[in-house]
Amino acid sequence: MDINKSNKTNQTKDAPEAGNQKIVSKSFTDVDHFNDFLSPSRREITQLTCGHLQAEFLSTQLGGIYFLCRQVNQGIQALGEGWKEYRSFGISWVENDGGLYSHRRLVDPQRTIFGFDDQGADIIVPQGGMMMQIIIPKKTFDAYAEQLQRYDLDDSFLSKNYVNLLPNGMKNIKDYLKQLFWLVVQKPTWLQNSHIEQLIIDDFLPLLISNIPAKLNAQCFVKPSRREKLIAQAEKEMLANLNKPLTLKQLAQSLGSSSCALSFGFKDLFGLSPMRYLKIQRLNAVRERLKASEPENCTIVFLANQFGFYCPSHFTRDYKAMFGELPSETLMKKA
Numbered sequence: 001m002d003i004n005k006s007n008k009t010n011q012t013k014d015a016p017e018a019g020n021q022k023i024v025s026k027s028f029t030d031v032d033h034f035n036d037f038l039s040p041s042r043r044e045i046t047q048l049t050c051g052h053l054q055a056e057f058l059s060t061q062l063g064g065i066y067f068l069c070r071q072v073n074q075g076i077q078a079l080g081e082g083w084k085e086y087r088s089f090g091i092s093w094v095e096n097d098g099g100l101y102s103h104r105r106l107v108d109p110q111r112t113i114f115g116f117d118d119q120g121a122d123i124i125v126p127q128g129g130m131m132m133q134i135i136i137p138k139k140t141f142d143a144y145a146e147q148l149q150r151y152d153l154d155d156s157f158l159s160k161n162y163v164n165l166l167p168n169g170m171k172n173i174k175d176y177l178k179q180l181f182w183l184v185v186q187k188p189t190w191l192q193n194s195h196i197e198q199l200i201i202d203d204f205l206p207l208l209i210s211n212i213p214a215k216l217n218a219q220c221f222v223k224p225s226r227r228e229k230l231i232a233q234a235e236k237e238m239l240a241n242l243n244k245p246l247t248l249k250q251l252a253q254s255l256g257s258s259s260c261a262l263s264f265g266f267k268d269l270f271g272l273s274p275m276r277y278l279k280i281q282r283l284n285a286v287r288e289r290l291k292a293s294e295p296e297n298c299t300i301v302f303l304a305n306q307f308g309f310y311c312p313s314h315f316t317r318d319y320k321a322m323f324g325e326l327p328s329e330t331l332m333k334k335a
Contacts, residue, residue: 022061023188029054030324031076032291043080046284048270048277049127050074052324060184060191063201064137069181071130075271078125082118087141087158089208090115090123091174093130100125101269103161104228110171111164113212119161124269132177136205144205152214169211176207227265230257234266238278242285243306248274282307283322290330300327 028034031047034055038045047053051074059068071093082088092100092109100107101124102114115121115133125131145153157163165173180200183191190196233255238246251274252259266274286307290298301312304327309315319327 022191023184024057024059025185026057027055028057038080041080043078043121046077046079046281047322048075048077048124048272048280050321058181058184060180062191062197064140065201065204066133066135067177067180067184068133068135069130070133071128072125073128075127075129076125077270078121078123080121082120083135084118085138087116087136087138089113089134089136091132091134091170091177093132093174094126094128100129100131104231104269105162107162108164111169112162113165113170113173113208114162117159117161126271134204134208140201141205141209145209148206148209150209150212150214153209153212163212165211166213173207173211176204180204227261227268230255230261231265231269234262234274238274238281242278242282243308245308246278279318280322282309283319286319286327287323287330290327291333293331295331298331300331 026037028037029052031045031053034053035043035045037057053076054073056071057069059066061067090102090107091113092107094100094107094109100109103119103122104124105114107114115123123131145151191200234251237251237254248259248262252262255262262274266272266277270277272280286304286309289303290300293303304310304312304315309318316327323330
């Protein structure tokens with residue numbers, strides 16, 4: 001499915017031609033506008049790869065259930081709170097070598113659904129990645145599970161956060177979602193019929209639930225990465241020291257690990273070295289400070305020095321490569 005065929009809009013307006021207020025179709029050309037749009041859903045995006053960001057968002061609401069599709073041209077990390085009254089089922093449409101990670105576990109696009117506990121979002125999406133999200137009210141999901149006599153889909157199961165579907169299960173679900181989003185794009189007014197809404201819900205929820213294995217074993221769940229805990233600790237240490245000198249050797253020593261283990265772990269998860277990841281987080285921190293500063297009260301060189309960028313020319317080059325604009329241009333947006 002190509003969401004680029006949707007009714008595109010600019011960064012702040014819904015698609016007027018859709019004729020269906022329950023459909024939202026948007027395009028974004030920088031991470032700031034994307035974050036502004038996602039803020040009501042308590043999501044925050046950090047760009048991990050260099051260049052202009054191009055993101056597409058398409059969603060529809062049917063019978064209280066939200067079907068969302070997101071696609072980005074850059075690698076990103078998405079963090080956010082959980083959905084307390086909903087079950088959120090995520091599906092990766094990533095087919096390249098990078099892979100999509102949820103809570104530092106690799107998601108198999110051919111088998112795995114994820115994100116249905118209340119942990120919140122912690123997702124790494126590679127360049128060109130796309131994911132679907134189906135957000136279902138807990139009462140609705142529980143009612144359909146009970147109708148299908150799936151009493152095994154209890155809190156214990158849902159706390160797992162990942163499950164591998166039955167053979168051909170993911171293909172069947174993706175085929176259904178492709179048809180649904182084709183209708184969203186091509187025949188949006190047709191979906192306004194309440195009878196059609198209910199028909200889709202009565203089709204899709206049993207399809208989803210019936211493809212979750214009833215007898216679960218170790219092969220049904222996603223195995224944690226050997227370095228999952230290590231990388232989480234390293235991220236925490238880095239974010240706590242964005243404005244302090246920190247070398248790879250110092251980081252490894254503070255975690256009781258080795259530089260090689262950290263390098264392999266970060267490369268697997270982010271596609272970046274630990275120090276490159278740290279630099280990107282520092283660049284993002286500088287950007288946030290610039291956006292919050294008054295131009296007349298902010299000295300860019302001094303601010304960059306606070307985050308370890310001591311060469312103005314190198315900092316300016318790295319900043320523009322990352323965000324597609326000069327630090328001074330970010331600062332002047334405040335004005």
